[in-house]
Amino acid sequence: MVSMTIDGVKIQAREGATILETAREHHIDIPTLCYLKEINEIGACRVCLVEVEGIDHLVAACNNQVAEGMVVNTDTPRVRRARISNLQLILSRHDRRCPTCFRNGTCQLQALTDRLCVHEIPYENKLSGDAVDGRFPLVREPDKCISCLRCVSTCQKVQGLGVWDLVDSGSRAHVDGAAELDCTYCGQCITHCPTGALHERDDTQKVFDAIYDPEKIVIAQVAPAVRTSWAEGLDLKGTTPSVGRMVAAIRRLGFDYVFDTDFAADVTIMEEGSELLHRLAKGEQGPMFTSCCPGWVRFIKERHPNLLGHVSSTKSPQQIFGALAKTYYAQLLDVDPARIFVVSYMPCVAKKMEAAYPDMHSTEAGPDVDAVLTVRELSRQLRSRFVNVDLLDEEEFDRPLGVATGAGHIFGVTGGVMEAALRSAYYLTTGENPDVDAFREVRHEGPDRLWREKTFDLAGHTLRIAVTSGLKNADALCRAIERGEVDYDFVEVMACPGGCVGGGGQPIHEGEERAAGRGGTLRAIDRASQLRFSHENPAVQECYKTYLGEPLSERAERLLHSDHTA
Ligand code: HC0
Ligand code: SF4
DSSP, X not given: OEEEEETTEEEXXXXXXXXXXXXXXXXXXXXXXXXXXXXXXXXXXXXXXEEETTOSSOEEGGGOBOOTTOEEESSOHHHHHHHHHHHHHHHHTSOOOGGGOTTTTTOHHHHHHHHTXXXXXXXXXXXXXXXXXXXXXXXXXXXGOOOOOHHHHIIIIITSOOOEEEESOGGGOEEEEOHHHHOOOOOHHHHTOSSTTEEEOOOHHHHHHHHTOTTOEEEEEEOGGGGGTTTTTSOOSSOOOOHHHHHHHHHHTTOSEEEEHHHHHHHHHHHHHHHHHHHHHTTOOSOEEOOOOHHHHHHXXXXXXXXXXXXXXXXXXXXXXXXXXXXXXXXXXXXXXXXEEEEEEESOSHHHHHHHSTTOOOSSSSOSSOEEEEHHHHHHHHHHTTOOGGGOOOOOOOSSTTOOOHHHHGGGSTTHXXXXXXXHHHHHHHSSOOOTTTTGGGGOOOTTOSSEEEEEEETTEEEEEEEEESHHHHHHHHHHHHTTSOOOSEEEEESSTTSGGGOTTSOOOTTOOOHHHHHHHHHHHHHHOSOOOGGGOHHHXXXXXXXXXXXXXXXXXXXXXXXXXX
């Protein structure tokens, strides 16, 4: 520990800590726009400047360490003038049309401008005029970028990719990149961007248009992780943001049916579990990878194409839901599938791209999933339609595609797909259910491990599994497999750290990682579920009995599987 003084208060600080960390640990607020702990500690934005006695110039608090006897002042006239001046310079190059910005209300630049009482900018507003490229699910607005480099660092250090980079130098330096080339559309750069420079393509109006079209039968499906976060962007007055209230709120938007992606997750388990057992029975070499995360599938296609054949052919729950909605459910309703419009609510940006792949059309009636909205878009829809969630009673999902088990619910948290699959693989092998918590060890991340590995006994067969999340970790795992250093039967990968609960389409909270808490919510929902095995889902059993036949049947293969090459 070192003894030092901040703003006249003597404190004990951790040796090696930065001034910023120390101040925060002692509840002293220092503003910053670029700092991300362990990811981006580069002092780029210059608004965390502080005075250190004995040093002539102001220093950045985020990348200068504390020292014995140091005396720091965080709120002097000189500090305030410098912070304001640096902020005004950033604002002079910023597109300041805040009312129409996607981050209006959650923008850190806007919030700091307000905090520092900056109401005038004594510089000309110089914009680059660079065009906004809206062709992809990930949209970048160059004139809203403040060159904090958070996106550059997040993409490089968390996802192991390098889509964004700082180009040119001096006053011409700016962030640029080519999202269409290497990007997985994971959205992690969006959730770590302090401004509206990066956001998902907005599809809210497309969905309202369908809802207002009397010819359309508009169906919502809600992904597992959405139920953990759907109300984070709303201003509830003490009302519990339960699953039932989420269903009621989405129904108020005008959907004809509100269903659960977790039903389709249970179907995924039937298909993927059966596929795994077939591969094992045939003695196929190497792991089978999960296929439900489109960021991961895009990553393996681009970075490890030699392993693509190891990806499960089972489509993701989102796509299985869409395929069954336009076939099985259209038949149940006795309507032309062309009238059905499927909307997914996902914690994910890459799902927008997945839905558009050419092989995700099971009927002549267009794509199986017509529109994909993130949780942030759901918040915008509820706010723009003035839905008062505080007044809503809980409602149930519609049936039959709204019936799901605990196994389906845990898909949204890292290790959940694996655990759900093992619960049913055990049953499919032995004809008996295992203890529901028999595979709980896949849940916990070990300290400093890039991936976790376990071995389970499945009716005399030793099953070696691995689970990871975050694409940098996934890359390390793929390389180890390629080098023959490790050997697994089944591997779960999710592109976003923590799984979909940490997805790039989730609400943004500055400086907070909420994945672990949201994951805990999904685990609690699983524990509270009456049914916890996918194969016991009565709606899934009925769907197989009356429509699909067996898992991996000819019809199931045609509707629910893909080789991921399209
Ligand atoms: Fe996920 Fe999924 S668990 S990828 O994170 O498998 O987006 O929540 O919907 O499809 O079910 C996302 C979440 C899903 C899918 C499911 C899987
Ligand atoms: Fe990188 Fe993901 Fe952002 Fe694409 S979406 S640039 S892969 S962080």
